[in-house]
Amino acid sequence: MPKAEPFPLPHELYPGEWFRRLDREEIFPGDSPVELDLGCGDGSFLARMGAELTDVRFLGVERLLGRVRKVSRKASQGGLQNVKILRADSNYAVNWLLPEKCFRRIHFLCPDPWPKKKHARRRQMCQLPFLQALHGLLEKNGELLFKTDSRDYYEEAVETQEECDFFKEEPWEKDAFFYPKTDFEEQWLAEGRTMHGLRLRKI
Numbered sequence: 001m002p003k004a005e006p007f008p009l010p011h012e013l014y015p016g017e018w019f020r021r022l023d024r025e026e027i028f029p030g031d032s033p034v035e036l037d038l039g040c041g042d043g044s045f046l047a048r049m050g051a052e053l054t055d056v057r058f059l060g061v062e063r064l065l066g067r068v069r070k071v072s073r074k075a076s077q078g079g080l081q082n083v084k085i086l087r088a089d090s091n092y093a094v095n096w097l098l099p100e101k102c103f104r105r106i107h108f109l110c111p112d113p114w115p116k117k118k119h120a121r122r123r124q125m126c127q128l129p130f131l132q133a134l135h136g137l138l139e140k141n142g143e144l145l146f147k148t149d150s151r152d153y154y155e156e157a158v159e160t161q162e163e164c165d166f167f168k169e170e171p172w173e174k175d176a177f178f179y180p181k182t183d184f185e186e187q188w189l190a191e192g193r194t195m196h197g198l199r200l201r202k203i
């Protein structure tokens with residue numbers, strides 16, 4: 001008989017309630033800075049950040065169970081007590097579940113590029129209500145870091161940001177700070193694609 005999977009998985013954040021915003025304490029007790037990785041995929045970025053920045057807490061949000069399992073496994077194997085994973089839709093999590101003014105940084109890395117014109121409106125970084133919601137989750141002076149291989153998506157995200165008066169763009173020089181590559185980024189760079197990054201500071 002196959003071994004039963006534990007529920008919740010190791011390192012999984014499973015809220016007791018889904019219809020109110022969580023308190024910061026329910027995610028990570030204590031005063032350490034907390035960062036959020038939206039659509040974290042298999043979690044290599046989360047695991048690398050967690051291993052390097054041991055005084056920071058990291059929460060990944062991912063909707064696919066197979067990927068959530070991989071994040072759980074990576075966090076367990078690495079003994080990363082500062083990494084947790086929430087299986088949820090990121091729109092729901094951002095708008096209804098996650099605590100406001102909680103996160104020092106939000107990472108939104110290599111989201112689905114939605115290359116077809118008819119799907120372009122699904123690009124979350126190009127929607128002011130989504131940006132407004134992320135702004136609400138960030139602490140004072142918090143940062144939103146976005147990366148994509150789609151030039152189109154990047155340019156549209158820059159245009160959207162220019163329309164809003166609650167984020168300002170900051171330079172993001174290579175190697176300005178520790179920032180490991182994600183699984184998709186590694187794959188896309190190996191295929192010869194170019195990455196575009198946008199670093200926004202909460203006003």
Ligand SMILES: C[S@@+](CC[C@H](N)C(=O)[O-])C[C@H]1O[C@@H](n2cnc3c(N)ncnc32)[C@H](O)[C@@H]1O
Binds near residue numbers: 039040109184
């Ligand atoms: C292209 S992958 C990038 C994964 C990871 N950030 C990386 O760079 O390796 C996009 C990820 O976002 C997840 N995703 C897409 N839409 C989502 C949503 N609405 N809520 C939660 N996760 C989502 C997908 O399941 C997938 O794992």
